Amino acid sequence: MTEEIDLSKPPPAEPYDRARDEAQRARLMKVWETPTGWRRISAVNNSSVGKWYLLTSFAFFTFAGFLALLIRAQLAVPNNDLLSQSLYNQLFTLHGTAMMFLFAVPIFEAVAILILPEILGARDLPFPRLSAFGYWCFLIGGIFVCGSVFFGVAPDGGWFMYTPLSSDPDYSGLGADIWLLGLSFIEVSSIAAAVELIVGVLKSRPPGMRLNLIPLYCWYVLVVAGMILFAFPPLIAGDLLLEMERAFGWAFFDPDRGGDPLLWQHLFWIFGHPEVYIIFLPSIALIATILPTFAGRPMVGHSWIVLSAVGVAFLSFGLWVHHMFTTGLPEISLSFFSAASEAVAVPTGIQIFCFIATMLVSKLRRSVPMLFAGGALAIFVFGGLTGVMVALVPFDWQAHDSYFVVAHLHYTLIGGMLFPLFAGVHYWYPFVTQKRMSDRLGRWSFWLMFGGFNLAFLPMHWTGVMGMPRRVWTYDVTDGWAVLNMVSTIGAFVFAAGFVVLAVNVLWPRGKAPLVVRNLWNAGTMEWSGEVPDKPWGVRSIPYIHTRYPLWEQKELLGEMDRGEWFLPDAEEGKRELIITDILDARPLYVQRVGGPSYLTLGSAFCLGAVFILATFHLWALTLLFGAGFIGFTLWWLWTGTSEIPEKPEKMAGRGLVLPTYAQGNNSPGWWAVFITMTGDMTAFMGLVFSYFFYWTALPDFLPGAAKLPGFGWLLIGLALLLASWLTALAARERLAGGSAGQAMALLVAGVPLGAAGIGAWGWAAWSAGLDPTEASFDATVWVLILWMGLHLLLDAVMRLYVAARIWRKRCTPRYRADSANLTLFTHFLALTAVVIFALLALFPMLMGGA
């Protein structure tokens, strides 16, 4: 009973039976079929969503690239009046915003959603509907933000939206709101994707793929998704503060009311610098996957690359102030960030030398993907070296906000991200379409882009040295920048021509072209195990993996998989099934059933999009209506698609493996998703805590006198009530496990008024002390912390009622109680939030007052 199966010596497979194979294939086909025609938009499978994500990201790239051409056309000659000042300011803001938020980050998610499950030999990601939801959020938000330019109200404060330019309604209009709300909405989709990908890499690996066997691509995805989880939330916190100031006049960034414009820069760059690496690492991951294929051997220094990825991820959080070297912070503070900015060159160097070492020991096959990878190396190394320069404070005092920095950032991003991505496009195109791209056009597009890029951006360093600041819409002939700018403009158009060639190569209809052979490049990673023509199920059966490059090192694997000799070769119950494994050794834990095509996620994303868009225009009634719609759709989706009680407690997964069909607590991916999401949520909360201490450090009289502090007694009562509410969730979980469904329901519901009373007490404490958020930054900070708690309690109430209803309808039972476990986990985080807020509002002022 407790004997664990030894996966390396499983019982032999049953002899091949053609009739059984065909019947299994037919059943799998029916279950995994992609809806056709209009119903296609209800698809949730990673291959559909991934493709849409990819095409949409490239559409935004093309749009933002077109804006760049307009910018270059305007700057081609001095005193040009092609574009007006106001339009130019909108165009460069939107160019940066769209490239960063609508292309560079989403394309990582797009590629990962498309290829991660296949590299892991999995049929799909663990939460396919979440991917679909994320995609629709991205599409709606992106169109909203980009569309604004056609109405002349695009954001125009630069893509980092410095306050007070962006916070004071006198200086910025609707554009700033569109930026804030539109991008907050898109950040939701990034975090959704991060949760999905982290759980995917940790829990959806094929049986046997231990930590030391995980492909490099998956390590990078894990690291980058983790970075998103810690980098994006501070910006969400910043967005919240900024929008509260814009919409309701709360005093966060206005120095006249005790605010500080620099707070925004901190919150923005705590996000913004890691983001550069969030963009860069996934593309390096593509090279790390492509290079071994053409070298025909495993990567040299696999573990060193893992080390570098993890090291870069950490160090990248110690760089943010290097965007603020000229803000007059004490030199010692700047120097720490200068030191970290230099230190990050070390792990980056290791990655590049691992690639070079792999090239040195092998006979490289020439190919278009390798051409792009080589171009990437040449460009990126240069960008990295100028990065080492601008990380030196005195150097940056000259280079900062000049065209030198514009050139530097384009070298790192285009070399570190775009060229590897194009290498990936050429490499995986046959994987997605089963057709080949034209090599001839591929080489043309490479040389046009490589030449055009360097023509455009190499002289730009010199334009910076000649003193041209960035973000200027015009300049005078006497400035001496005309020739350099003209050259850059020509280069930009050559680059664009190269991209057009590439786009033609990708989009060229190849209906009649022959299909490629299976594993066209002779790669070693699992995504090339797919049959030709491809099948919607991903893998015919889920194999046991015990090597880093299974297609090279497990010779029999393809045949065994195709004959259905490995796990889950069938879909008898008509359900989409995945195997969930453990984090360390990928031992199979249970069979997860995932949702199929659904319109619910679409409805949910549409309503959430409407909430953000309507809030931009301050249409509060409609906002509330769609908010209710969002909650309704989401609950419906969860109700029908998650934690379903299985028809039988366990099933045969093949090769003698019997796996449970239901998991709860930390066995279930849902629990991990809650855990990871709430980690992100806590990071956003930490952004608010950071703001509190930032004010305290920067402003001598941030803490008011005792009379203006919220009352200690009420705060304590509030905390007690909130913790009592938390205890009801714990007790409910225990009562449910003990078999008392009725008591569990009662406890869950009872927690709602307790929570409401708790937040009420806090609200009263602040109100009765006369704290007015529009008056002073301390007041606004207190209220935003209470607001934060209140919003979470609202969510808590909805979830409690949902779980109570599940118990009532017998969808959550004493035996199958994943919902209750997930809710309890959520409330742990809530309790922690409450304690920290109490410490900030009651204890810290007392401590400082006493000192």
Added chain:
Amino acid sequence: MAPRRKIVPPGDAPRVIDQGSVWILVAAPSIWAAHFLISYWVAAIWCAKLGRGTSLAEPRWIIAGLGALCIGAIIGLAVLAVRRYGGVFVIFEEITESSERGRDRFVGHVALLLCVLSAAAILFTVIPGMVLGQC
């Protein structure tokens, strides 16, 4: 029919924490992060509360002392990575053994490398305090 054998899923959280296998990967860089943030915070508060031009003598030694302490902790982690996980400082081989032992060695090895990187990064953080004398 293949013989029916059952497995009892071992659960995940205990295997992550109790058997100590993943936390060691992030421990050393986390120590760097803590040292970095504390150094920044100490200097920022010092300079904000005492004004420009103040001598950095005290914070400098706090930062360096804390750095020494952190490097000590990292050395402890490195010893743990070697002893408990069999981590080795190899560059001439790849750890591809498909066994728990192989996984452990891999984790120990990467943890060891991260210890080195983190210690170097802490040294980098200490440098500014040594060079700059005042706010």
Added chain:
Amino acid sequence: MVLAGCGGRHNWLAAAGEEARAVETLFWIVLVGAGVIWALVVGLAVYAHRAEAKPHREREARRFILWGGVALPVLVVGGLLIWGLLILRDITADDGALTVRVDGERWWWRVIYDTPEGPVTTANEIRLPLGERALFRLTADDVIHSFWVPALGGKMDMIPGRETTLALTPRRLGNWGGLCAEFCGGAHALMRFDAIVMEPDDFAAWLAQEAQPARVAMDDPGFAIFAEEGCGACHAIRGTEAQGPVGPDLTHLASRDKLGAGIYDMTPENIARWITETDAMKPDIDMPSYPGLRGARLDTLVSFLMSLE
């Protein structure tokens, strides 16, 4: 006065200031170093790509990771870090023989010299004595700006609610370009100023002249128009009742080189256009256009303004 060549007045490498020279040395050395490292890395990659016939032994290649990936970066960036910090320590200081307060406005510069006799206010033009360290105390009133004279040295942001400082020591005579480097909305591109480095004696004479009130006869017909049109509500002409604090001080307007915050030559034609087509000359600024002002009335006003030397 020696005017710098047209092309180079914003050039970091003009060596016109002590601080710029420190960075210039750094610049050339890191540029050459970066070129060498780039050539090595890319050369190695190209070599590896071509060395098809005879792949290298694995131990050898793996050693590259240690030397090229670990040892080289640690030494190079560690050394650079220390050198950069030493330069930083040398070019920052909180004192100067001369203190100049500069306040960034949308989109011009309010300049105040602190002299023993009291503050002297001017706008959009900064004159500095050769060889004397000047300390700039920088503030902003509305949004963030950044004060930058590339030929003299680095830049420093001007942040509402804070005061930042920047020290510059001019080493070459000339009219150097100054810019706003931080995007400040609207006419950011047209927020310029002139930084004119003079012999110390000339500078002292200029400052003494600048401290004088304007020589305006109370019955000057141009001043009457100035007053009637309400210009004094925003602009100050010291020595008259025009004391508006909103726009640039015009006391010695005509003695400046440029009009409109460093963007147009100070000529009667430009002043006339500035008054009548303000928005076309510099979009989005607060000053309204006076298209109704024309003919003799405009000429009188312009010649009055041109007399403010």
